[in-house]
Amino acid sequence: MGRKLLLEHINVPGINTFEVYRQKGGYRAVEKVLRAMSPEDVVEEVKKSGLRGRGGAGFPTGMKWSFLAKPEGKPRYLVCNGDESEPGTFKDRYLMTHIPHALIEGMIVSSFALGANTSYIYVRGEMMPQIRILEKAIAEAKNAGFLGKNILGSGFDLELYVQPGGGAYICGEETALIESLEGKRGNPRIKPPFPAISGLYNCPTVVNNVESIAATVPIINDGGEEYAKIGLGRSTGTKLISASGNLNKPGVYEIELGVSVEEFLYSEEYCGGIANGKRLKAVVAGGSSVPILPANLILKTVNNEPRLMTYESLADGGFASGTMLGSGGFIAYDEDQCIVRNTWNFSRFYHHESCGQCSPCREGTGWMEKVLHRLEYGHGKLSDIDLLVDVSKKIEGNTICPLGDAAAWPVASAIRHFRDEFEWHVTNPQEAVSRNYGLAHYADPLPKLENVAAS
Amino acid sequence: MLKISDTEEVIFSPELISKFNEIVARYPEGKQKSALLPVLHLVQAEYGWVSTPAMNKVADYLDIKPIEVYEVATFYTMFFLEPKGKYVLEVCRTGPCSIVGADKMMKYIEQKLGVKEGEVTEDGLFSWRGVECLAACGMAPVLQIGPDYTYYENLNEAKVDELIDSLRLKTVEKPQIN
Numbered sequence: 148m149g150r151k152l153l154l155e156h157i158n159v160p161g162i163n164t165f166e167v168y169r170q171k172g173g174y175r176a177v178e179k180v181l182r183a184m185s186p187e188d189v190v191e192e193v194k195k196s197g198l199r200g201r202g203g204a205g206f207p208t209g210m211k212w213s214f215l216a217k218p219e220g221k222p223r224y225l226v227c228n229g230d231e232s233e234p235g236t237f238k239d240r241y242l243m244t245h246i247p248h249a250l251i252e253g254m255i256v257s258s259f260a261l262g263a264n265t266s267y268i269y270v271r272g273e274m275m276p277q278i279r280i281l282e283k284a285i286a287e288a289k290n291a292g293f294l295g296k297n298i299l300g301s302g303f304d305l306e307l308y309v310q311p312g313g314g315a316y317i318c319g320e321e322t323a324l325i326e327s328l329e330g331k332r333g334n335p336r337i338k339p340p341f342p343a344i345s346g347l348y349n350c351p352t353v354v355n356n357v358e359s360i361a362a363t364v365p366i367i368n369d370g371g372e373e374y375a376k377i378g379l380g381r382s383t384g385t386k387l388i389s390a391s392g393n394l395n396k397p398g399v400y401e402i403e404l405g406v407s408v409e410e411f412l413y414s415e416e417y418c419g420g421i422a423n424g425k426r427l428k429a430v431v432a433g434g435s436s437v438p439i440l441p442a443n444l445i446l447k448t449v450n451n452e453p454r455l456m457t458y459e460s461l462a463d464g465g466f467a468s469g470t471m472l473g474s475g476g477f478i479a480y481d482e483d484q485c486i487v488r489n490t491w492n493f494s495r496f497y498h499h500e501s502c503g504q505c506s507p508c509r510e511g512t513g514w515m516e517k518v519l520h521r522l523e524y525g526h527g528k529l530s531d532i533d534l535l536v537d538v539s540k541k542i543e544g545n546t547i548c549p550l551g552d553a554a555a556w557p558v559a560s561a562i563r564h565f566r567d568e569f570e571w572h573v574t575n576p577q578e579a580v581s582r583n584y585g586l587a588h589y590a591d592p593l594p595k596l597e598n599v600a601a602s
Numbered sequence: 603m604l605k606i607s608d609t610e611e612v613i614f615s616p617e618l619i620s621k622f623n624e625i626v627a628r629y630p631e632g633k634q635k636s637a638l639l640p641v642l643h644l645v646q647a648e649y650g651w652v653s654t655p656a657m658n659k660v661a662d663y664l665d666i667k668p669i670e671v672y673e674v675a676t677f678y679t680m681f682f683l684e685p686k687g688k689y690v691l692e693v694c695r696t697g698p699c700s701i702v703g704a705d706k707m708m709k710y711i712e713q714k715l716g717v718k719e720g721e722v723t724e725d726g727l728f729s730w731r732g733v734e735c736l737a738a739c740g741m742a743p744v745l746q747i748g749p750d751y752t753y754y755e756n757l758n759e760a761k762v763d764e765l766i767d768s769l770r771l772k773t774v775e776k777p778q779i780n
């Protein structure tokens with residue numbers, strides 16, 4: 148059994164209440180930082196832990212914190228990113244639902260480290276139930292003296308508020324989130340200036356994912372060095388993985404970074420294998436924005452080494468044969484799933500969610516959606532496949548925010564690894580609408596890897 | 603598209619205004635525009651949708667221009683700019699849900715309610731629509747219903763039947779007075 152730092156007490160009845168959370172050792176980290184540490188000590192501990200942002204980009208949290216500008220006379224803000232809209236990702240919702248005080252405690256610790264006296268938790272509007280849960284938890288914490296003025300007699304003040312979004316994936320992007328929190332449309336800002344210099348209300352701001360903030364609690368309790376002992380190399384600590392798709396046991400799992408993909412997929416401790424006795428065809432390992440990989444390449448790298456659940460191992464092979472850990476949204480596809488249909492579905496998503504500021508993203512996502520739709524429904528041409536690659540290349544790197552890349556990569560990678568399935572949709576249009584292409588050579592038992600490496 | 607034909611005047615109740623006041627107090631002096639999204643959610647929960655007169659009143663209340671409210675209300679998908687059924691079933695249609703039966707669920711709901719996506723049933727009770735990933739992909743297929751946005755997970759036809767029947771029943775119960 149891997150170590151659990153965030154979900155250790157998840158099955159304790161009443162852990163969503165202050166009382167039980169406190170009995171289980173909750174709010175010790177707040178006591179520790181307020182009584183025995185300076186803000187700089189806290190930042191140093193988080194740096195030592197090697198914690199990397201759990202929102203998707205994997206940027207070291209301690210380093211991000213140390214970039215925060217501290218001009219005289221200006222407030223600084225911590226904003227928690229609870230927008231969680233990346234398809235395949237549902238770990239933050241799980242954490243907020245079942246153990247909300249872990250986030251509240253992390254917010255107090257992190258706000259202290261950053262010198263923020265007002266902090267916001269931005270939660271997507273669809274999660275109204277979670278917003279109510281968090282508001283109740285905040286009231287409980289305040290009642291117990293862990294929020295408000297002069298917390299535990301330390302002189303540190305903190306007010307914590309929950310802000311609902313309105314239904315827009317783009318508000319997960321940190322500058323769009325800030326715009327949204329200011330009561331505007333969620334249009335990402337052009338950077339620089341970065342939020343660390345000019346964020347919410349033009350004040351220095353840190354935006355961190357729910358899981359990153361919750362992870363500061365075990366880091367403070369056990370020390371950054373202890374945290375860094377878990378995991379592998381630069382992938383330290385534990386990570387929440389949202390497992391969905393055609394699995395026997397979909398759900399949220401806390402893993403020690405470094406378990407193998409094979410163990411995660413097939414062991415009884417985790418996903419328990421593919422549902423209905425089917426075989427695995429493909430996996431999207433880090434939320435819909437990362438490249439999709441066929442079964443053979445998600446289980447082993449092109450060098451025939453077992454693929455591990457770490458930032459580095461999943462990225463091994465670059466975009467030619469690797470992918471990314473991203474937000475940890477692990478979607479498994481069985482042999483009956485259609486890659487073209489799934490690619491079209493994701494393209495529709497990105498087109499729908501584009502904020503429309505940049506023409507490559509606004510127009511390109513719409514174009515890709517349309518072309519994929521006609522391929523899926525048997526009206527495509529062979530030249531459409533290269534057209535899609537061309538459009539995806541023209542979007543990639545040419546936009547204000549990374550949504551453009553996020554829309555381009557799933558299309559480019561699906562064609563890179565499953566081109567014959569796209570071609571089959573063109574050459575067998577009748578069949579393409581009535582049945583799926585199936586496994587071809589993408590799945591276990593492992594095919595010849597040379598073929599994949601060459602493409 | 604913004605519908606501007608609706609003209610019925612909107613007067614916010616004192617209870618609603620006091621909820622607005624509570625929200626505005628969360629932000630620094632002069633940053634009351636930050637309250638716009640939470641306030642629009644409260645308006646929609648109260649009236650079932652966000653009409654132009656309601657938006658104008660919100661602009662008055664927050665001391666911003668009406669266009670600033672329209673801009674926001676049209677950008678975010680959760681705000682209804684025209685009347686909908688009392689219960690709007692919002693079914694996730696994105697990849698992970700789609701591969702485990704969301705498409706079938708939407709067809710089933712369409713057939714059961716007898717209205718197309720976005721339309722309202724004759725009795726005014728129901729609408730449905732497909733929405734994007736609701737962050738419940740491991741419990742797919744999934745839908746949610748406002749104004750409290752309760753999630754209904756691991757859907758199947760029997761559960762949809764039960765849900766719709768129970769919502770129908772609720773409406774024939776005597777209204778609660780308190």
Ligand SMILES: Cc1cc2nc3c(=O)[nH]c(=O)nc-3n(C[C@H](O)[C@H](O)[C@H](O)COP(=O)(O)O)c2cc1C
Nearest residue numbers: 200201202228230231232319320321355356359549
């Ligand atoms: C289109 C887009 C959507 C994003 N959605 C989310 C999200 O839902 N949650 C999140 O934490 N980060 C999301 N991010 C990443 C944030 O911009 C930001 O990097 C993150 O919140 C930083 O937190 P971390 O350092 O703790 O990971 C998104 C980024 C992009 C470009």
Ligand code: SF4
Nearest residue numbers: 502504505508546548
């Ligand atoms: S890349 Fe797309 S979502 Fe991002 S700012 Fe440009 S148009 Fe908006």
Ligand code: FES
Nearest residue numbers: 694699736738739
């Ligand atoms: S894809 Fe349906 S909840 Fe995520």
